[in-house]
Amino acid sequence: MGLVKAGSKGTLGTAPTGAAxxxxxxxxxxxxxxxxxxxxxxxxxxxPDAAATLAARLPREPxxxxxxxxxxxxxxxxxxxxAAGLAPMLASEDAGLRNGALESLxxxxxxxxxxxxxALAGSDDSDLRIFAVLLAARLGPAERSARLHQALERDPHVxxxxxxxxxxxxxxxxxxxxxxxxxxxxxxxxxxxxxxxDAARRRFRGAS
Amino acid sequence: xxPPSEEPTDGAVSPADYRTLxxxxxxxxxxxxxxxxxYYVQRRLAERVEATRMPSVRDYLNLLRFQASGAEMxxxxxxxxxxxxxxxxxxxxxxxxxxxxLDEVVRxxxxxxxxxxxxxxxxxxxxxxxxxxxxxERWPRVDEFQIELYASDIDSxxxxxxxxxxxGERSLQALPAELVERxxxxxxxxxxRIIDELRExxxxxxxxxxxxxxxxxxxxxxxxxxxxxxxxxxxxxxxxAAAMFHExxxxxxxxxxxxxxxxxxxxxxxxPRRFPDAILYQKPAEGAGA
Ligand SMILES: C[S@@+](CC[C@H](N)C(=O)[O-])C[C@H]1O[C@@H](n2cnc3c(N)ncnc32)[C@H](O)[C@@H]1O
Numbered sequence: 316m317g318l319v320k321a322g323s324k325g326t327l328g329t330a331p332t333g334a335a336x337x338x339x340x341x342x343x344x345x346x347x348x349x350x351x352x353x354x355x356x357x358x359x360x361x362x363p364d365a366a367a368t369l370a371a372r373l374p375r376e377p378x379x380x381x382x383x384x385x386x387x388x389x390x391x392x393x394x395x396x397x398a399a400g401l402a403p404m405l406a407s408e409d410a411g412l413r414n415g416a417l418e419s420l421x422x423x424x425x426x427x428x429x430x431x432x433x434a435l436a437g438s439d440d441s442d443l444r445i446f447a448v449l450l451a452a453r454l455g456p457a458e459r460s461a462r463l464h465q466a467l468e469r470d471p472h473v474x475x476x477x478x479x480x481x482x483x484x485x486x487x488x489x490x491x492x493x494x495x496x497x498x499x500x501x502x503x504x505x506x507x508x509x510x511x512x513d514a515a516r517r518r519f520r521g522a523s
Numbered sequence: 524x525x526p527p528s529e530e531p532t533d534g535a536v537s538p539a540d541y542r543t544l545x546x547x548x549x550x551x552x553x554x555x556x557x558x559x560x561x562y563y564v565q566r567r568l569a570e571r572v573e574a575t576r577m578p579s580v581r582d583y584l585n586l587l588r589f590q591a592s593g594a595e596m597x598x599x600x601x602x603x604x605x606x607x608x609x610x611x612x613x614x615x616x617x618x619x620x621x622x623x624x625l626d627e628v629v630r631x632x633x634x635x636x637x638x639x640x641x642x643x644x645x646x647x648x649x650x651x652x653x654x655x656x657x658x659x660e661r662w663p664r665v666d667e668f669q670i671e672l673y674a675s676d677i678d679s680x681x682x683x684x685x686x687x688x689x690x691g692e693r694s695l696q697a698l699p700a701e702l703v704e705r706x707x708x709x710x711x712x713x714x715x716r717i718i719d720e721l722r723e724x725x726x727x728x729x730x731x732x733x734x735x736x737x738x739x740x741x742x743x744x745x746x747x748x749x750x751x752x753x754x755x756x757x758x759x760x761x762x763x764a765a766a767m768f769h770e771x772x773x774x775x776x777x778x779x780x781x782x783x784x785x786x787x788x789x790x791x792x793x794x795p796r797r798f799p800d801a802i803l804y805q806k807p808a809e810g811a812g813a
Contacts, residue, residue: 317658317666318655318672318720319671321672321724321726321727353770380766383792384766387763387766390758390759411791414791
């Protein structure tokens with residue numbers, strides 16, 4: 316016993332090869348066996364047209380590993396349809412699903428998620444608005460500034476404004492100064508705001 | 524859409540072709556090359572374009588994508604991987620293996636049963652051989668079980684060298700002299716070969732860890748070592764790899780990652796476990812939920 320000789324192993328399973336026809340994968344997504352469902356999700360990650368099917372299965376999927384495979388497949392597809400399929404799950408009661416959807420949207424290309432931006436920015440959930448700010452920071456300059464400045468000037472939740480303040484500081488765009496000052500004036504007693512705004516001001520001065 | 528690529532002058536690659544290549548590599552291997560790696564990638568690409576006598580980078584990219592055998596893709600991947608490794612690297616995890624991890628793995632097993640370990644991303648073999656040496660030297664129960672040691676990599680050249688098992692001083696420097704004495708034989712000045720008994724105990728194979736069809740062969744694994752590999756992946760690649768390991772592992776099985784890598788940032792499927800020597804990630808036992 317001890318270390319087994321390589322040649323005498325040969326005991327690893329020979330996996331069934333992915334021979335199923337495409338239409339079968341969709342059916343397998345509903346199979347009673349979680350292993351089949353997982354393989355179907357993996358296979359459908361190669362098929363951009365499967366985004367809606369994958370997303371539809373998600374809220375019903377009880378097995379965490381299959382759920383993860385569904386999410387990963389949607390990130391792989393990475394299209395606006397995939398993002399649109401995930402967006403409704405951001406409002407799910409199920410924290411696991413909500414976080415999984417949020418994390419997956421973050422891993423998608425910004426172009427795919429951009430159509431969901433208005434819904435995110437207008438959400439009641441400040442975490443989603445923070446996410447919208449993080450996404451906005453990845454957009455082109457015009458679109459980006461409008462959204463970031465709006466968060467600084469209007470968002471009622473201090474953490475959303477702080478996220479935007481950090482983003483404009485990072486981007487080093489002095490045109491954001493008035494919006495930053497407005498943000499500081501809205502939360503005069505918050506030391507965190509004072510600190511962040513001050514850091515941004517200094518950053519702009521250093522840059523100009 | 525990508526702008527049309529200009530033909531490269533001075534061996535440079537157009538931005539569009541560079542993007543196409545990076546996308547292709549990411550899709551096939553999980554490896555993620557950012558703009559910062561452009562010089563590194565470009566040099567190797569130019570080398571292969573020339574070696575294959577392709578008239579342009581664009582033609583070469585088509586060869587990569589459509590060649591049925593995948594031989595050129597393999598050659599390019601071999602050039603793109605970073606194979607840096609050495610014996611007893613991140614030894615605290617080897618300590619952990621014999622100071623508690625394996626005892627936990629075999630807790631409900633009878634003597635004579637199997638224990639399966641897998642070094643995924645073994646490069647030139649130092650890692651799986653280090654595991655073998657550690658087991659033989661330091662796990663008192665090594666003879667009670669049938670221990671199967673698998674090792675794989677996406678780089679076929681590195682695997683050839685792993686199978687050959689010949690190492691220089693640099694690879695061996697962290698290994699105590701008496702272990703070199705016991706497990707190696709000198710073959711030339713500054714060059715040692717690992718003894719046959721160890722070479723034969725590791726099952727080497729070519730496996731791309733983000734390809735479900737290739738990984739599916741691995742089942743019932745108790746411990747996966749995947750160290751210093753996922754740092755070269757992007758988020759999606761890491762997530763895919765985590766899912767592959769989850770599938771390959773037995774319930775209660777462990778993943779050991781490199782010191783700068785953390786599973787919590789890539790998957791919700793594992794729970795961190797703190798051992799005295801290291802933090803590992805565990806696939807929850809059946810019925811325990813994730
Ligand atoms: C830096 S080495 C690490 C070697 C060893 N695990 C260690 O920690 O010393 C990384 C290895 O990962 C391999 N690798 C990269 N992408 C891979 C993939 N998709 N599948 C399998 N191996 C991969 C590379 O070929 C390389 O040999």
